[in-house]
Amino acid sequence: MQDPSGWLKKHVPILDWLPKYTRKYLVRDLAAGITVWGVLVPASMAYAEIAGIPPQAGLAASTVALVVYAIFGTSRNLKVAMTSSMAITSAAIVVSLALGDPSLTIAYTAALALLAGIILLLAGIARFGFISDFLSKSVITGFVFGIALTIIVGQIPKVLGVPGGSGTFLEQLVSLIGNLGLTNPWSLAIGAGAIVLILVIRRTCPVIPGALVALVAGILVVSLFHLDQFGVSIVGTIPPGFPPPTLPHVGLAAIPLLLAGAVGIVFVAVGESIGIARAYAARHHYEINPDQELVALGCANIGCGLFQGATVDATLSSTATGEAAGARTQVSGILTAALIFLTLLFLAPFFTNLPQAVLGAVVIVAVIGMLDVAGLRSFYTMRRTDFWLAVTALLGVILVGILEGLLYAVLLSIIVLLYRASRPGLAILGRVPGQEGSYGDIVRAPENEPVPGLLILRVDAPLYFFNANVARKGIIDLVDARKDLRTVILDIGASSDLDLATVDMLRELVDTLRKREIVLLFVHARGPVRDRMRITGLYDHIGEGNIFLTTEAAVREYSRRFPGITRVP
Numbered sequence: 001m002q003d004p005s006g007w008l009k010k011h012v013p014i015l016d017w018l019p020k021y022t023r024k025y026l027v028r029d030l031a032a033g034i035t036v037w038g039v040l041v042p043a044s045m046a047y048a049e050i051a052g053i054p055p056q057a058g059l060a061a062s063t064v065a066l067v068v069y070a071i072f073g074t075s076r077n078l079k080v081a082m083t084s085s086m087a088i089t090s091a092a093i094v095v096s097l098a099l100g101d102p103s104l105t106i107a108y109t110a111a112l113a114l115l116a117g118i119i120l121l122l123a124g125i126a127r128f129g130f131i132s133d134f135l136s137k138s139v140i141t142g143f144v145f146g147i148a149l150t151i152i153v154g155q156i157p158k159v160l161g162v163p164g165g166s167g168t169f170l171e172q173l174v175s176l177i178g179n180l181g182l183t184n185p186w187s188l189a190i191g192a193g194a195i196v197l198i199l200v201i202r203r204t205c206p207v208i209p210g211a212l213v214a215l216v217a218g219i220l221v222v223s224l225f226h227l228d229q230f231g232v233s234i235v236g237t238i239p240p241g242f243p244p245p246t247l248p249h250v251g252l253a254a255i256p257l258l259l260a261g262a263v264g265i266v267f268v269a270v271g272e273s274i275g276i277a278r279a280y281a282a283r284h285h286y287e288i289n290p291d292q293e294l295v296a297l298g299c300a301n302i303g304c305g306l307f308q309g310a311t312v313d314a315t316l317s318s319t320a321t322g323e324a325a326g327a328r329t330q331v332s333g334i335l336t337a338a339l340i341f342l343t344l345l346f347l348a349p350f351f352t353n354l355p356q357a358v359l360g361a362v363v364i365v366a367v368i369g370m371l372d373v374a375g376l377r378s379f380y381t382m383r384r385t386d387f388w389l390a391v392t393a394l395l396g397v398i399l400v401g402i403l404e405g406l407l408y409a410v411l412l413s414i415i416v417l418l419y420r421a422s423r424p425g426l427a428i429l430g431r432v433p434g435q436e437g438s439y440g441d442i443v444r445a446p447e448n449e450p451v452p453g454l455l456i457l458r459v460d461a462p463l464y465f466f467n468a469n470v471a472r473k474g475i476i477d478l479v480d481a482r483k484d485l486r487t488v489i490l491d492i493g494a495s496s497d498l499d500l501a502t503v504d505m506l507r508e509l510v511d512t513l514r515k516r517e518i519v520l521l522f523v524h525a526r527g528p529v530r531d532r533m534r535i536t537g538l539y540d541h542i543g544e545g546n547i548f549l550t551t552e553a554a555v556r557e558y559s560r561r562f563p564g565i566t567r568v569p
Contacts, residue, residue, distance in 0.1 A: 010292075011072075011292070011295070012071060012072060013071075013072065013073065013074050013292065014070060014071045014072075017076075017329065017330075021329065021331065025328040025329055025331065026331070028325075028326035028327065028332075029326075029327055029328055029329060029331040029332040029335060030332075030335060031325050031326055032321075032322045032323075032325035032326050032327035032328075032335075033322075033332045033333070033334075033336045033339065034336075034339065035207070035321055035324075035325040036079060036318050036321050036322045036325070036327075036332065036333075036336045037209075037336045037339040037340060037343075038208075038209025038211070038212035039209050039212070039317065039318055039321050040081055040082075040318055040336060041059065041212060041215070041340060041343060042211040042212055042214070042215040042358070042359070042362045043081075043082065043211060043315075043318075043362060043366060044058040044059050044061070044081060044082045044340070045058050045059065045235070045351070045354075045359060046058075046362045046363045046366075047082040047083065047084055047086075047087040047310075047363070048061075048082065048087070048310070049158075049356070049359055050084065050088050050091055050151065050154070050363065051082075051086075051087040051088075051090045051091050051094075051109055051310040052091050052094060052095070052098070052102075052105040052109065053105065053106050053109050053308070053309070053310055054106070054238070055235055055238055055351065056238050056239065056243070056344060056348060057106065057243065057308050057309050058082050058309070058310070059340050059343065060242060060243050060304075060307050060308070060344065061081070061082050061113075061304040061307065061309025061310055061312055062081035062082050062309075062312070062337075062340055063242075063340045063341050063344070064300070064303040064304050064307050064309065064337075065080045065082075065300040065303065065309075065312040066079065066080065066081055066333045066334065066337035066340075067303075067333075067334060067337045068080075068296070068299045068300040068303045069296050069297070069299075069300050069330070069333065070330035070331075070333045070337075071296075071299075072292065072295055072296035072299050073277075073292070073293060074277075074287075074288045074289045074292050074293060074296070075277040075280060075281060075288050076280075076284065076286065076328065076329050076330065077277075077281075077284065077319055077322065077323055077327060078273070078276060078280065078314050078319055079314065079315050079318040079319045079322055079333055079336070080296070080297065080300050080312055080313060080314055080315070081312055081315045081318060082315070083272075083312065083314070084148075084151050084363060084366060084367050085144065085147050085268060085272065085313070085370075086265070086268070086310065086311045086312060086313050087310060088147060088150060088151050088154070089261075089264070089265055089268060090109055090112055090113075090265070090310050090311050092401060093112060093257075093264075093265075094108045094109050095166065096257075097257060097258070106248075106308055107249055108250060108258065109309075109310045109311075110248035110305045110306075110308045110310070111248040111250045111255075111258055111305065112258050112261060112262055112265070112310075112311060113301045113302075113304045113305035113309060113310055113311045113312070114247075114248065114301070114302055114305025114306065115255075115258055115259055115262035115305075116262040116265045116266055116269065116301050116311050117297075117298045117300070117301030117304070117305055118298065118302065119262055119263065119298070120270070120294050120295075120297045120298030120301060121294070121295055121298030121299060122298070123266070123270075123294045123298070124291050124292065124293070124294030124295035124296075124297075125291075125295065127291045128291070128294065129274070129289070129291040129293065129294055130290070131270055136389065136413045136416060137275075137386075138379055138383075138386035138387070138389045138390040138393075139389050139390065139393045139409045139412050139413045139416075140272070140275070140393075140409070141372050141375045141376065141379070141390045141393075142376075142390030142391060142394035142397075142409070143268075143393040143394070143396075143397060143405060143409040144272075144370050144372070145370065145371055145372060145376070145390070145394045145397075146169070146394040146395070146397025146398045146405055147367075147370065147397060147405075148368070148370035148371050149169055149371070149397075150168075150172070150398060151363060151364075151367045152364055152367060152368075153169055153172045153173050153176060154172055155360040156176055156360070156364070157179065157360075158187075158191065158356045158357055158360030159191030159192065159195075159357050159360045159361055159364070160179075160180070160182075160183045160184065160187060160188055160191070161182075161183060161184025161186070161187025161191075161231060161233060162176070162179040162180070162182045162183055162184070163175075163179055163182070164176075165179075167401070168398065168399065168400065168401050169397070169398035169399070170398065170399065184230075184231045184232065186227050186230050186231065186232050187231070187233065187355070187356075188357075190218055190221060190222075190227070190232065190355050190357040190358060191355075191358065191360055191361045192361075193217075194214040194217070194218060194357065194361035194362070195361045195364060195365055197210065197213065197214045197217065198210035198211055198214050198361065198365045199365060201213060202365075206324065207324075207325065209321075210365075211362045211365070211366075214358055214361060214362065215358055215362070218354060218358035219350065219351065219353050219354050219355075221355075222353040222354075222355050223353045227355070228353065232355050232357065233355065233357070234352065234353050234354060234355055234356065235351055235352065235355075235356065235359070237349075238349070238351050239348065240345055240346065240349065241344065241345060241348075242345065243307050243308045244307075245306045245307055246306065246308065247306070248305065264407055264410070265311050267409075267410050268313070269297055269301075269311070269313035270294065270297070272313050272314055272316075273293065273297055273314035274288075274290055274293050276314045276316055276319060277293055277314065280319065280323070297312075300312055316369075317369070322336075375390075376390055376391075385416075389416060392408070393405065393408065393412060396408035396409065397409075421461060421462075421464065421467055422466045422467040422470055423467065423470060424459050424460060424461035424462075424463065424467050424470065424471050424494075425459075426457055426458070426459060426460070426471065426474045426475065426478065427441045427443070427444075427457070427458040427460055428441070428443065428455065428456065428457060428478065429441060429442065429448070429456040429457070429458055429491070430448035430449045430450045430451070430456070431448060431449045431450075431451065432448055433447060433448070433449060437550075437551075437552040439456060439551050439555075441458075452484065453484050453485060453486040453487065453558075453562060454485075454486065454487050454488075454489065454555070455478060455479065455482055455485055455487070455488045455489070456489045456491070456551065456555075457475060457478065457488065457489065457490050457491065458493075458494075459471055459490070459491065459495070460494060461494055462494050462495045462496065463492065463494075463498065463502045463505075464499055464501075465499050465501035465502065468501050468502040468504075468505040468506075469505060471505070472505050472508070472509050475488070475490070475509065476509075476512065479513070479516075479518065485518050486518065486519065486558075487518065487519045487520075487521060487558045487561070487562070488518060488519070488520050488521070489522075489523055489551060489555070489558070490520060490521070490523070491524050492522060492523075492525055492529065493524030493525075493526065495526070496526055496528055496529070497528045497529060497532060498529055498532040498536075498538075500536070503532065503533070503536045503538050506538060506542075507538055507541055510541060510542055519546065519558075519561070520542070520546065521546050521547070521548060521554045521557065522542060522546060522547045522548070522554075523547075523548045523549070523551050523553070523554045524550070525547055530547070533547075545557075
């Protein structure tokens with residue numbers, strides 16, 4: 001019987017690590033918590049604007065997400081909060097349903113977060129953490145690059161003080177160009193000044209939260225010179241207090257569309273969040289639990305949905321900021337959440353004169369780092385296929401739209417995965433000189449010595465129904481190229497099990513070679529593979545004497561059956 005306390009600690013990790021927390025971490029976690037607060041306050045407000053919800057809703061969402069993830073997450077470093085990619089993806093899904101109605105936008109956005117959270121929670125309980133591997137790095141890079149371009153073109157109107165457009169990247173770009181003549185010089189000065197200020201602080205003194213400095217400076221400038229009377233758009237009154245938990249009210253007709261969007265959001269959230277969590281876990285030499293990460297993300301999004309927020313996932317900028325400031329545990333995230341909570345209670349009126357141009361500048365600077373030109377260049381240099389996959393995902397986002405681009409990215413990743421798996425490599429092996437019993441690839445190492453009358457093949461991928469016949473054709477082609485063959489040794493060690501289509505293929509391969517009077521020997525068949533062979537009758541069809549644990553044992557059997565054959569000198 002499992003220890004209840006052990007089970008609880010596994011599924012609520014804070015119960016495991018918090019009692020072990022030591023004072024030596026507190027100073028660093030406190031400094032990191034304050035620093036991340038300075039980054040997240042302006043960012044959360046800006047991302048709320050993108051999602052179409054009030055600024056205070058963005059602050060509340062980040063507060064809830066930070067606390068809930070700290071309770072259920074397994075990463076010591078990860079910060080989960082409002083992000084640009086989640087905000088713009090949420091907006092792309094909700095805008096066609098809400099039709100500009102602010103109350104509907106808030107309700108649909110919260111419902112989307114709630115549905116995405118439920119899916120993530122169920123996926124974690126069902127141990128679906130492996131879905132994070134379905135989005136290839138190249139596709140994610142292209143998809144995020146496209147999102148970044150779309151976000152930037154959507155925020156430039158705020159910096160210029162002109163009406164913003166909607167739709168795809170190209171539609172927004174056309175709208176922006178058409179409105180350039182309406183540029184407000186005061187908004188442009190504030191927005192451009194904020195961008196320069198943030199970048200200068202980032203370069204000269206990265207410990208200081210440049211976004212927060214720009215936010216305070218923008219408020220002071222507007223307040224002192226009454227620039228709102230000169231057409232500078234401001235945030236306006238923000239009611240103090242924390243929103244009460246409530247279920248979002250949406251019509252039944254909207255739920256299927258929101259559910260479809262939530263499924264897409266789950267793929268992006270999982271791909272980004274687990275990818276970042278793994279990177280930091282590797283850097284600091286600890287392990288994360290992908291299934292528990294899904295549970296944590298799910299609970300965080302459910303919490304955000306109940307408090308009228310938007311979908312959340314891992315924020316790379318805040319995670320990196322926290323690490324640079326010395327964060328050691330999730331206590332830093334809890335401290336950040338507490339500071340944002342106090343900001344909502346006591347500092348909300350301070351943001352009334354916050355110019356929209358500053359929020360636009362904060363977002364633009366934040367997402368510039370998502371334009372991973374170096375990543376695209378490395379794909380082009382190291383693997384051209386991955387480069388074109390990234391470009392395809394990028395074009396899908398900017399030409400068709402965020403949600404559609406997301407679906408294309410997911411489908412593209414799965415198609416590439418299946419295509420690569422459907423083309424299993426076949427390595428021809430020979431004896432490694434000077435290493436008794438060792439066999440290596442003849443193509444990669446021409447000095448390896450083939451055995452006369454014997455073809456040793458290694459299948460370099462698991463065999464499944466979608467690649468079995470491709471493997472069979474490749475084997476037959478290699479057999480046809482040899483006129484002296486007496487025996488083929490097939491290494492199937494890459495396969496951990498066999499489906500029925502593969503069993504049928506192997507049975508047919510045995511029969512085909514027998515008709516040619518060629519013996520087929522199997523090596524490195526794992527226990528589950530041999531079990532499947534027995535259940536299906538393939539084991540008896542092959543013959544127990546034709547299945548070996550090692551390549552050397554099969555080669556010796558070949559030499560016994562065909563004495564007098566020696567190695568090629």
